Amino acid sequence: KGMLAWQRTAFHFQPQKNWMNDPNGPLYYKGWYHLFYQWNPDAAVWGNITWGHAVSRDLIHWLHLPLAMVPDHWYDINGVWTGSATTLPDGRIVMLYTGATEEMVQVQLLAEPADPSDPLLLRWAKSEANPILVPPPGVGLSDFRDPTTAWLNPTDSTWRITIGSKNPEHAGLALVYKTTDFVHYDLLPSLLHLVHGTGMWECVDFYPVSTTSRPGGEIGLETSVPPGPGVKHVVKVSLDDDRNDYYAIGTYDAKDDTWTPDDAAIDVGIGLRYDYGRFYASKTFYDPVGRRRVLWGWIVETDSERADILKGWAGLQSVPRTVLMDTKTGSNLLQWPVVEVENLRMRGKSFDGLAVPPGSVVPLDVGKASQLDIEAAFQVHLDSSVAGGAEGAESYNCSASAGAAGRGVLGPFGLLVLADEGLSEQTAVYFYLVKDANGKFTTFFCQDALRSSKANDLDKKVYGSLVPVLDGENLSVRILVDHSIVESFAQGGRTCITSRAYPTKAIYDSARVFLFNNATNVNITAKSLKIWEMNSAYIRPYPSSV
Ligand code: DQQ
Numbered sequence: 001k002g003m004l005a006w007q008r009t010a011f012h013f014q015p016q017k018n019w020m021n022d023p024n025g026p027l028y029y030k031g032w033y034h035l036f037y038q039w040n041p042d043a044a045v046w047g048n049i050t051w052g053h054a055v056s057r058d059l060i061h062w063l064h065l066p067l068a069m070v071p072d073h074w075y076d077i078n079g080v081w082t083g084s085a086t087t088l089p090d091g092r093i094v095m096l097y098t099g100a101t102e103e104m105v106q107v108q109l110l111a112e113p114a115d116p117s118d119p120l121l122l123r124w125a126k127s128e129a130n131p132i133l134v135p136p137p138g139v140g141l142s143d144f145r146d147p148t149t150a151w152l153n154p155t156d157s158t159w160r161i162t163i164g165s166k167n168p169e170h171a172g173l174a175l176v177y178k179t180t181d182f183v184h185y186d187l188l189p190s191l192l193h194l195v196h197g198t199g200m201w202e203c204v205d206f207y208p209v210s211t212t213s214r215p216g217g218e219i220g221l222e223t224s225v226p227p228g229p230g231v232k233h234v235v236k237v238s239l240d241d242d243r244n245d246y247y248a249i250g251t252y253d254a255k256d257d258t259w260t261p262d263d264a265a266i267d268v269g270i271g272l273r274y275d276y277g278r279f280y281a282s283k284t285f286y287d288p289v290g291r292r293r294v295l296w297g298w299i300v301e302t303d304s305e306r307a308d309i310l311k312g313w314a315g316l317q318s319v320p321r322t323v324l325m326d327t328k329t330g331s332n333l334l335q336w337p338v339v340e341v342e343n344l345r346m347r348g349k350s351f352d353g354l355a356v357p358p359g360s361v362v363p364l365d366v367g368k369a370s371q372l373d374i375e376a377a378f379q380v381h382l383d384s385s386v387a388g389g390a391e392g393a394e395s396y397n398c399s400a401s402a403g404a405a406g407r408g409v410l411g412p413f414g415l416l417v418l419a420d421e422g423l424s425e426q427t428a429v430y431f432y433l434v435k436d437a438n439g440k441f442t443t444f445f446c447q448d449a450l451r452s453s454k455a456n457d458l459d460k461k462v463y464g465s466l467v468p469v470l471d472g473e474n475l476s477v478r479i480l481v482d483h484s485i486v487e488s489f490a491q492g493g494r495t496c497i498t499s500r501a502y503p504t505k506a507i508y509d510s511a512r513v514f515l516f517n518n519a520t521n522v523n524i525t526a527k528s529l530k531i532w533e534m535n536s537a538y539i540r541p542y543p544s545s546v
Pocket of ligand 1: 021022038049081098146202238281
């Protein structure tokens, strides 16, 4: 095993070496899931961007394939940047992506499978018509990138795509183009949307969600499902300014190709985030087999560039997540690891009804704890708590707090993962309740990476935000632990947090997991707690003899 080999993950997608960033053009074709990604073939830092390519039968086990596209034309010689796939009704695949030209101008490009009969889609043909779009008048030459999956506008049955940009006043915005053949495009007069002060919108995503639960479970919607009763549309943007992915739920008006958020106070770019940790440049696709919408996101490193060069790689993809509207709250999405992740579960242990009194740390004997899937539901005995001073909800902020080490009346409590025996290293995943003057509770969900490693060349933070909790619900969390990543989903995926950890002691067999309650005045019961050791996924190299 090489330098820092224990930081490599076992069931998160990553290339064998070097730098990876955005997921690109995910799609399903002839029995295979395809994932493309921004990849530097030469180093563990960003540059020389190509499209890496891998295929899977189940979104978990992967076979690496040769590069799908490399910079080899004047229009993409400075990088084959991010793009999206569209599956046409006749099964044809259209790939739209951004190229950085020899002059560093951002242009949009078209590629199609060179051999549509090949389920692995090994070879890609860049269109003779490239570039199919250049920055329109008034748009900055380097503010025009990342075309979306196309959708059919129901009013005239022609295709639309949207592309992120910003205006000179620093408003983020999404341009809309109309096309019938993916070669010729018309820029439409209205923007899909614009939000002041948000800056460049990278990697815009736009898709419908169902607002109703259906018998047999909720399902995802194909990208061209038109607006109408029971359908809302999500806009997601990746803000270059703060490197986070923001979304909002709203209504798509197909008449003029505009979108309006349900609640302007939480408009896209200023409201909800997919993930409150490190998660960027994400993209969804519709999986026709699972009838679900699946989300991939780039998980950024929080170690130094020097460390990345030493370890020889940088960047992970999140576990693929299904995305649904939360029909219970009606105001947020739910993200959850695709069900196939559960096939990696091996030995499971249950610890039901464990009491976690104030000030305690409870070790959980699970054997190896560097690859885990954890599901926990907590009962908070509010009757046991002394009323405590009435703290307003304003009085807690995960990022500004002392994290798991801080002590409040009703929090923090939760789990410590990637911890060593002596707790000198730990990532805390926790809840923190605040009671306001009217006796109403607000729940925060946080992840504390401040003590995630003894190493000090790291960006260590407490991440988190509010999580909606409805009457009668327990507090619940799902946590995926995978060597150097902790991916957490609270209340069925209403609020998600992904953080990186680079433990020096809590590695391989030395990693442990604990329950903790650092609240001063509330008893917690882990009502149900299941912990599975996770198998490693097969993520195999492309056979060099082929
Ligand atoms: N990464 C790509 C761009 C995109 C950015 C370049 C987002 O297309 O805007 O690697 O991380």
